[in-house]
Amino acid sequence: MSEKSARQASISTENQTGGLTIIKIGGCWRIDQPLPSLNFKGDNVKIVNENLDDFDSALPAWIHYNFKNVRELDLSELPNRLQSLVRLAEKNTQWKSEDEKSDLLEKFGVWGIESFGSWGRAMDHIGQTSSGLIRTLIGRSKVNWADFTLQLQTSGVDALPIVALLGFLTGLIMAYVGLIQLRQVGATVYVANLVALAMTREMGALMTGIIACGRTSTSFASQLGSMNVSQESDALRALGINPVEYLAVPRILAVTLMIPLLSLFATFVGIFGGMIVACAGDLSIDQYLNQAIKAITFKSFLVGFIKSFFFAFIAAWAGCYRGYVAQRSALGVGDAATSAAVLGITLIVIADAIFAVIFNLYNF
Amino acid sequence: MDATAPILKCNKLSVGYGDVCVMKDISFTLERGKILAIVGPSGCGKSTLMRVLGGLDEPMSGNCELLGVDLSQADTRVRETTLRQSGFLFQGSALFSSLTLRENIEMPMREFLKISSSQIRQLAEYKLACVGLSDAIDKLPSEISGGMAKRAGIARAMALDPEILFLDEPSAGLDPLTSERLDDLILKVRESFNTTIVLVSHEVPSILHTADYCVYLDSDTATMGAYAPPKDFLDPKSHAKAHSFFSRAVTTS
Numbered sequence: 001m002s003e004k005s006a007r008q009a010s011i012s013t014e015n016q017t018g019g020l021t022i023i024k025i026g027g028c029w030r031i032d033q034p035l036p037s038l039n040f041k042g043d044n045v046k047i048v049n050e051n052l053d054d055f056d057s058a059l060p061a062w063i064h065y066n067f068k069n070v071r072e073l074d075l076s077e078l079p080n081r082l083q084s085l086v087r088l089a090e091k092n093t094q095w096k097s098e099d100e101k102s103d104l105l106e107k108f109g110v111w112g113i114e115s116f117g118s119w120g121r122a123m124d125h126i127g128q129t130s131s132g133l134i135r136t137l138i139g140r141s142k143v144n145w146a147d148f149t150l151q152l153q154t155s156g157v158d159a160l161p162i163v164a165l166l167g168f169l170t171g172l173i174m175a176y177v178g179l180i181q182l183r184q185v186g187a188t189v190y191v192a193n194l195v196a197l198a199m200t201r202e203m204g205a206l207m208t209g210i211i212a213c214g215r216t217s218t219s220f221a222s223q224l225g226s227m228n229v230s231q232e233s234d235a236l237r238a239l240g241i242n243p244v245e246y247l248a249v250p251r252i253l254a255v256t257l258m259i260p261l262l263s264l265f266a267t268f269v270g271i272f273g274g275m276i277v278a279c280a281g282d283l284s285i286d287q288y289l290n291q292a293i294k295a296i297t298f299k300s301f302l303v304g305f306i307k308s309f310f311f312a313f314i315a316a317w318a319g320c321y322r323g324y325v326a327q328r329s330a331l332g333v334g335d336a337a338t339s340a341a342v343l344g345i346t347l348i349v350i351a352d353a354i355f356a357v358i359f360n361l362y363n364f
Numbered sequence: 365m366d367a368t369a370p371i372l373k374c375n376k377l378s379v380g381y382g383d384v385c386v387m388k389d390i391s392f393t394l395e396r397g398k399i400l401a402i403v404g405p406s407g408c409g410k411s412t413l414m415r416v417l418g419g420l421d422e423p424m425s426g427n428c429e430l431l432g433v434d435l436s437q438a439d440t441r442v443r444e445t446t447l448r449q450s451g452f453l454f455q456g457s458a459l460f461s462s463l464t465l466r467e468n469i470e471m472p473m474r475e476f477l478k479i480s481s482s483q484i485r486q487l488a489e490y491k492l493a494c495v496g497l498s499d500a501i502d503k504l505p506s507e508i509s510g511g512m513a514k515r516a517g518i519a520r521a522m523a524l525d526p527e528i529l530f531l532d533e534p535s536a537g538l539d540p541l542t543s544e545r546l547d548d549l550i551l552k553v554r555e556s557f558n559t560t561i562v563l564v565s566h567e568v569p570s571i572l573h574t575a576d577y578c579v580y581l582d583s584d585t586a587t588m589g590a591y592a593p594p595k596d597f598l599d600p601k602s603h604a605k606a607h608s609f610f611s612r613a614v615t616t617s
Contacts, residue, residue: 031487031525032477056525057557058483061490068493084556089493329506331461 007053011036019043024050029059038066046074060085118325125244125321129252132245136253141245148250155216155251155316156258163211163262164269170203171195171270175277188282192291195274200300202307204267206352209311212259213344217319220251221340224323225333233324248320252313259312260305267304303364307355311348318344369432371396371528371560372417377426379409379416385424386412387581390588394577396527399554399561401571401594403609404581410564411455411532413581417562418530419447431527448476451521453531457513459505465492465516466501472523491519494556495549511542515549522553529553531563535570543567547574568594568610580606 007027014022021042026049029035035058045067063086067073075083135141178194224247227233236243271292278288319340326336358364370393378388386409394400402410415421417428419435427434433446459468469488477484492501495515500508508516514534521529534550535543547570554561565571571578571594578597582589582605590603597603597610 031473032479034479035483035486037482057487057490057522061487064490064493065486081556081558088552088556089490089498327506329461329504331504332506334462 007051009033009035009058011038012050013038013040021045023047025059026051026053028053029055029062031056031058031061033058035062040066043070044072045070046077048077049079052079055082057085060089064089121325122321125248125324126317128242128244129248129317129320132242132249133252135245136249141249143253144246144250147247148254151251151254152258154219155212155255156262159211159215159258159262160265162215163208163266166207166211167199167204167266167269168273170207170266171199171273171275172277174198174203174270175274179277179281183282188278189287189291191274191278191281192283192288193295195278196271196292196295197300199267199270199274200296200304202304202352204270205263205304205308205311206348207270208259208263208266208308209315209348210345211262212255212312212315213318213341213348216255217315217322217340217344218337220316220319221323221326221336222333224248224320225326225336228323228326229328229330229333244320244324248317248324251320252316255316256309256312259315260308263304263308263311264301299364303355303359307352310351310355314347314351315344318347368396370394370429371431372400372562373429374417375427377413377416377428378424379412379421380424381412381421385586387586387588388425390426390579390581392577392579392588392591394560394562396560397554397558398576399550399563399574401575401578402562402564402581403566403568403571403578403606404589405583405609406566408581408583409586410581413579414530414532414562414564418450418452419443420452448524449527451523451526451529453514453517453521453529453534455532455536457505457510457517459513459516459520461505464502464504465497465508465519468505468516468520469523472520476524487523491522492516494522494553495519511538511546514538514546518549518553522557522559525557526559528560528562531561533564533566535565535567543570544573550574572598572610578606580609 009027009029010025012024014024016022019042021040021044023038023040023045025047029052047063047067059082063075075086132141136143175191175195178191179188182188182190182194224233227247233243233247236246275285275288275292279285283291322336322340322343326332372392372394374390374392376388377390378385379390380386390413392400402413404410412421416423417430419430422436427436429435431446431449433442435443435446438446459465460471463471466485466488469491470484473479473484473487489498489501492498495518497512497515497519500512500516505513505516518529518531518534521531531550535546538546550561550563551574553559561574563575575594577591578594579591580589580597580603581587584605590597590606592602594610597606600607600611
């Protein structure tokens, strides 16, 4: 029938004795046209044809939606094709085995098991990673050197520009804030102490750790998650190769080697950034450098170095772990990358707080 | 379009990828409401041919009319309108993994239909009920089985009430029972919606059960070997390679 002559879809309702409701449908029912709404309460319905012109799946969809919970539904006076379309959507027992619905208690149980399971998987991954690292370090396991060198490049050398920029800006900001406050008590010379100590003990390692989470953890999670999707991890397992040892160990080794070096680099660049602000204010270069050298001790460097080593391990492990347990879908890979960054940063901040307490207790 | 006009018509079609022609001289006509199976040895170009028939790729030469429109010659607007009247199920189902099944079905409706959200919801629920997925409506593709993903893919392909459905290996990777149920679903969809269906399959029992016509692609000559109802290929007097393909599969099964 032509588009122009098509009448709008219409319904009229008639209540009969004995609780029967007769619904008369007419006009043209198309998926691209608005349909009449129905406010209906009843258990016994008969739908009849009253000048029904044309219909597509809009009409069976409307009937299915509005009458799916009705006890008695009589469609016998409707065209056969329409009856067949409505029947197609009727609950089909043949698929039931696949589509079983879970109740609230079952969902709670599944949640509990999954939560417990995720802790178990994390512990298992830490165990496998640690044993892999130990086996590698004592020479009982081969390292995937190709992966190792590639990761030295991507997680280390390639990160230099961003580490330099963020380290420089961190030093600069600290010096700026410090200068304003110390000027009030006439102690601007101590801005060098502030920047140098903060960068060596704290900010160099912390900033580099956070950068590693943003760059490296997410990258590892995506790489390993994609390998999960394409069943490469299964292929390794099938070949008798432990995927954690083969994939995670070279990555973690490379990162724990490069991040402390990057942290050192960030420390010096940060001190330099502080010097720019200090010298633009009240200090000379000589004054700043002398004061900074006096402030920094070997202990300060050691503190920063120990921290950066642990932060590097955390960032690399978080990426490898989230990638290892990623779901096998595009969404799963995306989720793995996000959760790797979140997990890495959270653990690094927690570890930093623990270090602060420990170093304070031992007066380090 | 005239209801009696062929819904798909190919004339001396050649298909391939890049500069490589994998199949040439394909000519056939398919009427409305029929099911066509494309069969042939692995790597012979079945999926490539179906992508061309469905307008996803350009033919290398010859022409193919889908719903009376030669897609390689049509302007973008006509091409898009015609493609909207066809639905595609890809081998891996290609459900959008960040959307629930309902959202997957609703997506093309929201894009092309100017109707209310509640009406879109009605349609999506109906389409999912048609493929037996009412209980999985709010699940993500990662939370369902392969068979369910295929059915959800069919529901999405049916979202806009297409005139023709292209199904690329609908039963690949499914167990025989689920595969048989899927065949029944394909027949029911054809019967209820009068939809024309083109499917690529390797499974001869399934083809014999569902298809009205069958295109056999001969990989040795890189041409269309035969075009006939699938049961005809069980006859030893039919196309020799097609007969060998069908009879071997039937004997094995």
